Amino acid sequence: MKSIGNIILKTFREHKRPNLISFWVAAICLLAISIALFSASLGRPYIGVTLSLTSKGWSVESVDPNGVAKDAGITQGNVPVEINGQAAEVFLERYNTSRLVFPTLINELVVVDNRGQLHSSILQGSTLSLMGLIQNIAWLFVSLIFWAVGFYVILKRPRNPASILLCLIGLFFGLMLSSNMIWATGVPKAAYVQVFAMGIGPWLFLHLFIILPEERVWIRNKPQLYLIYLPAAITIILFPIIGFRDDQAVRWFLNVRYLVAGLGFLGVIAVATINYFKATSTRTLQQMKIMLASCCAAFVPYAVLYIFPQAIWRESILPSEYGILLVSFIPLGMGYAIITRQLLDIDFIFRRGIIYGLITVVMATILSAGVFIVFYFQREVTVPEEILIALVLGAIATALFGPAKKAIEAWVDRALYKDRYDYRKIIQSLSISLNAVKDMTGVSRLVVGTVVNTLNLAGGCLFTKTQAGFEIGAAQGSFLDVSRQRQLLDILSRRDRQMEFPNKALGTVPELSFLVPLKAGEKEVGIICLSNKKTKQDFSTDDLFLIQGIASAAAMALHAALLIRDVSIRDTFVSVASHELRTPLTSVVGYADLLMSQDPPVTTRKRWLKNILDNSEKVTAMVDDLLNVSRIQSGRVSIKIEEINLSDLLQEVLTLCRESTSKHQFVVDIKHDLPPILADRDKFSQILGNLLNNAIKYSPNGGRIVVSANNEPLEARVVVSVADEGIGIAPEDRNLLFTTFHRIQRPETQGIRGSGLGLYIAKEWTEAMGGKIWVESEINKGSTFFVAMPTQDSHE
Amino acid sequence: MIVEDDESVSELLRTIFEGIMGKYTTLCVKDGEEAIRMARVNVPDLILLDINLPGLSGYEVCRAVKSDPNMSGTKVVMITGMAQTSDWVKAKEVGADDYFTKPFRSSALAAKVETLLKSA
Numbered sequence: 082m083k084s085i086g087n088i089i090l091k092t093f094r095e096h097k098r099p100n101l102i103s104f105w106v107a108a109i110c111l112l113a114i115s116i117a118l119f120s121a122s123l124g125r126p127y128i129g130v131t132l133s134l135t136s137k138g139w140s141v142e143s144v145d146p147n148g149v150a151k152d153a154g155i156t157q158g159n160v161p162v163e164i165n166g167q168a169a170e171v172f173l174e175r176y177n178t179s180r181l182v183f184p185t186l187i188n189e190l191v192v193v194d195n196r197g198q199l200h201s202s203i204l205q206g207s208t209l210s211l212m213g214l215i216q217n218i219a220w221l222f223v224s225l226i227f228w229a230v231g232f233y234v235i236l237k238r239p240r241n242p243a244s245i246l247l248c249l250i251g252l253f254f255g256l257m258l259s260s261n262m263i264w265a266t267g268v269p270k271a272a273y274v275q276v277f278a279m280g281i282g283p284w285l286f287l288h289l290f291i292i293l294p295e296e297r298v299w300i301r302n303k304p305q306l307y308l309i310y311l312p313a314a315i316t317i318i319l320f321p322i323i324g325f326r327d328d329q330a331v332r333w334f335l336n337v338r339y340l341v342a343g344l345g346f347l348g349v350i351a352v353a354t355i356n357y358f359k360a361t362s363t364r365t366l367q368q369m370k371i372m373l374a375s376c377c378a379a380f381v382p383y384a385v386l387y388i389f390p391q392a393i394w395r396e397s398i399l400p401s402e403y404g405i406l407l408v409s410f411i412p413l414g415m416g417y418a419i420i421t422r423q424l425l426d427i428d429f430i431f432r433r434g435i436i437y438g439l440i441t442v443v444m445a446t447i448l449s450a451g452v453f454i455v456f457y458f459q460r461e462v463t464v465p466e467e468i469l470i471a472l473v474l475g476a477i478a479t480a481l482f483g484p485a486k487k488a489i490e491a492w493v494d495r496a497l498y499k500d501r502y503d504y505r506k507i508i509q510s511l512s513i514s515l516n517a518v519k520d521m522t523g524v525s526r527l528v529v530g531t532v533v534n535t536l537n538l539a540g541g542c543l544f545t546k547t548q549a550g551f552e553i554g555a556a557q558g559s560f561l562d563v564s565r566q567r568q569l570l571d572i573l574s575r576r577d578r579q580m581e582f583p584n585k586a587l588g589t590v591p592e593l594s595f596l597v598p599l600k601a602g603e604k605e606v607g608i609i610c611l612s613n614k615k616t617k618q619d620f621s622t623d624d625l626f627l628i629q630g631i632a633s634a635a636a637m638a639l640h641a642a643l644l645i646r647d648v649s650i651r652d653t654f655v656s657v658a659s660h661e662l663r664t665p666l667t668s669v670v671g672y673a674d675l676l677m678s679q680d681p682p683v684t685t686r687k688r689w690l691k692n693i694l695d696n697s698e699k700v701t702a703m704v705d706d707l708l709n710v711s712r713i714q715s716g717r718v719s720i721k722i723e724e725i726n727l728s729d730l731l732q733e734v735l736t737l738c739r740e741s742t743s744k745h746q747f748v749v750d751i752k753h754d755l756p757p758i759l760a761d762r763d764k765f766s767q768i769l770g771n772l773l774n775n776a777i778k779y780s781p782n783g784g785r786i787v788v789s790a791n792n793e794p795l796e797a798r799v800v801v802s803v804a805d806e807g808i809g810i811a812p813e814d815r816n817l818l819f820t821t822f823h824r825i826q827r828p829e830t831q832g833i834r835g836s837g838l839g840l841y842i843a844k845e846w847t848e849a850m851g852g853k854i855w856v857e858s859e860i861n862k863g864s865t866f867f868v869a870m871p872t873q874d875s876h877e
Numbered sequence: 878m879i880v881e882d883d884e885s886v887s888e889l890l891r892t893i894f895e896g897i898m899g900k901y902t903t904l905c906v907k908d909g910e911e912a913i914r915m916a917r918v919n920v921p922d923l924i925l926l927d928i929n930l931p932g933l934s935g936y937e938v939c940r941a942v943k944s945d946p947n948m949s950g951t952k953v954v955m956i957t958g959m960a961q962t963s964d965w966v967k968a969k970e971v972g973a974d975d976y977f978t979k980p981f982r983s984s985a986l987a988a989k990v991e992t993l994l995k996s997a
Contacts, residue, residue, distance in 0.1 A: 656959055660929060663958030663979040668885040670980040675889075678984075679897060692885045781931070 104245055111252040112228065118259035118271070119224070123217050125266040126209040128187045128202060132161055132173070134180040139173050141192060142181075145265075147213030147402070150190060153202035159192035162199065175327055183329045185269045204267065216402040220258045226409040227251030230416040242301055243419045246289040251412060253278045253285060269328040276320045276330075276338065280313040283345025290352040293419075294365040295579065309348075312341045363583035363625060368418040374431070375414020379407045432493065439489050440482070447481065448474050504623060507535055508630035515638035521545055524642050525554025525607075528635040532611065533557045536624055539592055540612040542566060544573065545639060546605055547820065554639075559592055559612055569593070569610050582632070583625050594620065597632045601640035609635065657837055661703050665696035706838045710821060713845045720849050724757040724873065725765065727790055727799060734766055735788065738773045744783030745776075751790045758799050758870040764846045765870070768854075771839045772803040772866045780807030780863065797872050798852075804865035810858040818856060819844040843868075878904045878921035880912040880938065881956070882930055886979075890925055893983045894990070909933025913941045920948055922994055926973075928957040928964070936971045943972035952993045956981070 129148015132139055141159045144151050161169040165188050176182050188204045209217075231248030238244045257278035264271035287309055292301050300306060316324075316338055324334035357369040387397040387404055397404075451474050456462070462470070511531050518524050525543040533541040540558030544551040551573050553566055560566065568590045572580075580586040582597040592612040599607040609632060614620070620628075672689040675681075681689065712718050728751050739747060758765075776786045784806035791800050810818060821841045847854040851871045858864035879894075881887040887905050894901040904919060906912045908931040916924065916938075924942060928935035939953050955968045958979045968976045974993060977986060 656961060659961075660958035664883050664886060667958075667979040667981065668883070668889055671886070671889040671893075671983055674983045675892065675897070692888070696885055 101239070108248060108252055111256055114274070115224065115252070115255040115259045118256075118263045118274075119221050122259070122262040122266050123221065124209055124214065126204060126207045126213070127265040127267065128184050128190060128204055129265070130155060130184050130187060130190060130202075132182040132187075134173075134177060139169065145184065147210050147216055148184065149204060149207045150202040152207075152210065154194075154200045155190065155192050155202055156194065159194050159200065161190065161192050163189070163191035165189050176329075179326060179329070179331055181329070181332050183269075185264050185267055185272075186329055188267055212400060212402050215400075216405075217262060219402055219405050220262065223405055223408050224251075224255035224258055227254045227412045230412040234416045234419050237420045241419060243289055243293050246285055246292070247412070247415055247419060250282065250285045250289065250415075253282050257282060272325060272330055273321065276324070277317055279342060280317045280320075280338070281310070283342050283349065284310050284313045287345055287348045287352060289415075290349055290356060293368060294356050294360060294362065295584075296360070296362050296365060312344065316341050361585060361587070362579075363585075363622075371414050371418040371421075375410045375417075378410035378414065383407050436486070436490050436493050439493070440486055443485055443489070444478055444481070448478060451477065504535075504627040504630065507531065507627065508634060511631060512634045515634055518638065519642060519645055521554055521639065521642040521646060524635065524638045528609065528631060528638075529555045529557050532609065532628065532631050535627065536611075536620075537615050538594075538612050539615050540565075541610065542569065543599075543607055543609050543635070544570070545607040545643070547643070547817075550574075551608070554607065560610060565590065572596070573608060582628065595628065597628055599632055599636035599639055601636045604640070606636055606639045606643055658703070658707065662700060665699040665703075668692050668696040669700070706842065709842050710838050713842065718846070718849055720761045720764065720846075722759050722761060722850065725760050725762055727751070727755050727758055727801065728753075730762070730766055731769065731788060731790065731801070734769045734773060737770065738777065741774075742777050742783075745780065746783075746785050748785055748787045749789075750787065752792060755790055755792050755799055756872045758872055760850045760852070760870050761846075764850065768843045768846060768868060769801065769803070771843050772868070775839065775866075776803050776805035776807065776864075780805040784863075792872075793869070796869070798869045799872055800867055800869045802865050802867045804863060806863040809860040809862050810856065810864050811860055815856060815858065819854070878906065878912070878916060878919065878924045880906050880909070880924060880930065880935070881927045882907045883927075886927075889983075890986075893987060897983075898987055907931070909935070909938045912938045916942055916948060916951070917945065921951055923952040923954065923990060925990075926953055926955050928955055928959060928968075936967060939968070939973050940971045954990065954993065956986075 126149050127145070128150050129145025130150040131142045133142035139161055141155060141157055141161070144155055144157060161173070163169055164172040164182075165186075173182065189202070191199060191201045193199050228251050231251030235244040235248045257275060260271045260274035260278060264275055288306070291297070291306065291309070320334070320338075324331050324338070353369060353372065356365055357373075360366040360369065383404055386399050387401060390396060390398050452470070455470055459466075511527070514527055515524060518527060525545065529541045529543050532538070538558065540556070540560035542556035542560040543554040545554040551570055556566065560569070572586070572590055572593070573596070576586070576596060578584075580596055582595045586593050586596045590610075593610060594613045595609075595611040597609040597611065598605055599609065609628075611628070672693045676686065676689060731749070731751060735747060735749065773786065773788070780786070786806075787802075787804040789802045789804075791802075793800055819840050821838060844854050847868055847870075853869045854867065856864055856866050879887055879890045881890065884907075887907070891903045891905055895903045904915060904921065906915050910932045912924070912926070912930070913933070924938075926935045926938060930938070933941075935955055935957065939955065942948050942951055942953060952974045953972065954975045954977055955973045956977045956979060957964060965976050975989060977989065
């Protein structure tokens with residue numbers, strides 16, 4: 082209940098747009114009208130006789146099997162004698178031009194048959210036959226399915242125009258059926274509603290099929306699209322003028338209406354065919370398959386149960402009143418196609434359908450053969466024998482079901498899904514191999530190797546996603562090229578869902594076919610980039626099935642490897658943080674201990690007290706770093722942006738740094754015409770201090786530290802750089818540099834104090850202030866850190 | 878010999894053993910390589926050795942000292958801020974005679990050093 086409430090609240094919030102409010106008003110009105118019409122007509126009887134004028138005069142053209150007239154023995158060809166209390170000639174005189182009288186106009190009818198016998202049928206006081214009631218309930222049931230699917234889809238995907246159209250189709254379908262029911266029971270004016278609903282219906286379908294493919298999103302807001310409703314609008318407008326005479330439809334205009342509706346449905350078939358064969362998106366292809374499957378589910382049983390038996394034996398297998406129930410498959414399929422995100426499942430459903438269909442056929446054949454044999458040899462069977470036969474056959478069926486299912490499944494897999502059968506084994510063996518690998522590089526290599534080799538791709542690579550962003554995990558083939566990997570990283574940062582698997586990422590990077598996100602639950606842990614095949618062949622549905630399976634296995638393995646790495650980094654952090662806090666505390670505790678037990682001269686005491694003070698500050702700084710990390714990670718960073726004169730700020734920070742080292746030479750290159758930057762003064766000052774302290778720490782042999790600031794007016798930013806001549810940073814460390822708890826582990830960094838938090842804090846703060854931080858470095862030659870901050874121009 | 882890269886802690890240790898206890902002569906070094914070199918020259922009775930050092934780590938220094946036959950009588954006490962059991966196990970593996978975790982009370986450290994030197 083709570084989740085339904087949440088959906089409704091979410092929908093209400095999302096539906097505040099005026100066009101959606103008007104949609105809801107219209108939807109509720111249409112629903113209310115349909116319900117009112119259904120309630121008024123559900124149990125009401127109707128005459129069910131259509132009269133027509135032929136060369137032999139007026140006669141009964143058709144008799145509805147559920148009408149009152151059928152019960153009175155009125156049949157086709159009978160001649161009307163009296164209609165609605167008037168002599169037939171008098172009543173029918175004004176219909177001589179239209180040559181047709183619909184059942185809606187007749188309340189009382191007396192006819193004479195070819196043997197001269199009179200038959201009389203009166204609507205008043207009659208009751209609807211059971212089958213008539215069943216038919217009415219079947220119509221209401223199908224309408225309810227349409228409405229339920231329509232409203233569910235729109236609540237589930239309120240922003241998708243296809244949802245709105247499907248909901249409208251359902252409402253118009255219900256309106257058409259309900260108005261037809263009330264029309265038949267003697268309300269001729271209901272024809273206006275019927276024509277309105279029937280006229281628009283096919284064009285709503287057409288509209289839906291035009292806008293449904295995601296590669297045709299561009300067309301959704303084109304006003305010209307609404308021109309497709311022109312034939313429907315013309316028909317609806319002309320109907321009261323030329324299509325409705327003497328309380329009933331004019332025959333030729335009725336044919337025009339059928340023609341227009343037929344054109345609409347032909348358009349639907351044409352657009353659906355184009356959608357299927359021209360689909361570049363796998364999603365569209367699958368949507369069309371689902372819709373085709375739902376239409377087959379509606380029409381194939383109808384053909385088997387009604388059309389073929391009617392044609393062969395002049396009698397349907399089931400009463401025709403139930404036939405309309407099959408139409409329910411259409412809204413169900415369409416609704417599923419619109420809302421589902423796991424479209425590849427449809428192939429699985431087809432496969433299951435084939436397997437279970439075959440199992441049913443095999444079982445039925447075996448059991449029928451058993452029954453046939455028993456009855457062939459023993460024609461008279463007693464009740465206990467019947468029970469025994471039933472039990473034995475049931476036992477045989479149960480015993481056969483398991484092996485038969487397995488055998489048929491294996492046969493279907495081999496015969497119809499050969500590739501997939503092999504693929505399933507590949508995914509299975511990959512999953513087993515992945516269980517044995519715990520590190521990210523190992524997982525990445527195994528995954529890329531499997532997918533590239535199996536599908537014979539030109540190249541592939543896997544990027545893992547960490548706090549610092551994407552980093553390369555493994556690459557193969559043409560994607561080993563570093564410049565290609567840079568292009569891919571660029572694409573990853575600006576991709577949208579349209580470019581992600583199962584859609585093709587065409588035209589972005591040469592040779593790139595798919596970007597496959599690796600998701601462990603809701604969390605994206607990486608992405609696989611796949612090239613096209615070496616043979617330039619297209620990817621089959623089975624290939625997509627394999628990629629999806631590998632992606633699922635890879636995501637879970639990568640997630641586990643990431644967790645293991647995070648735990649290891651955290652352990653390192655605890656160890657480092659412990660060390661960094663304990664060392665200054667040693668001085669604080671040690672000197673305090675000495676002061677308690679000794680009485681040193683004043684100068685010594687002052688020195689000891691200064692040691693206590695300095696080390697207390699170190700502890701405070703470390704605790705501050707930890708608190709800042711905690712605030713960043715819980716999203717509680719407060720930033721006060723103001724205009725800052727960079728020259729002044731840099732001088733302040735440099736003064737403090739100069740005091741802390743005598744080995745280093747500071748070179749300042751700051752342009753005089755720098756515009757003020759927009760930043761939080763305290764935080765930016767700490768960022769610069771941090772970079773300068775790192776430059777001092779990681780160039781232990783001294784050297785030049787160059788601080789520059791350059792204006793980049795085109796980018797509306799100022800870039801500050803801090804360059805040292807220190808130990809440099811290896812490429813593999815650069816991505817992890819700005820993450821928490823990471824410290825470069827090299828012999829030269831042993832003994833260099835630090836928590837591994839400074840650059841993480843600097844990056845998070847810089848980005849929170851709208852800036853950007855990055856590093857360029859060469860091992861043993863030095864590093865340059867850049868911080869770009871926006872200027873006032875960027876806000877104009 | 879005191880091997881400690883943090884000047885404040887180094888001074889503290891020197892004050893405890895040289896200034897207050899008054900009966901020891903100390904030698905202070907800041908990094909691992911210098912520590913090995915100075916130990917070979919001076920052959921100290923006891924080394925107070927930090928683990929996290931620039932250059933060679935305290936473990937490597939300890940291993941070098943303990944493998945040098947000329948320093949077989951030299952006791953090594955490792956002093957570190959790393960407080961995990963694995964650190965203590967590793968210190969034992971490289972031959973350390975004792976292990977002290979920062980921060981420490983000066984009296985406790987002094988007592989430990991005296992006991993070790995007496996047992997030598």
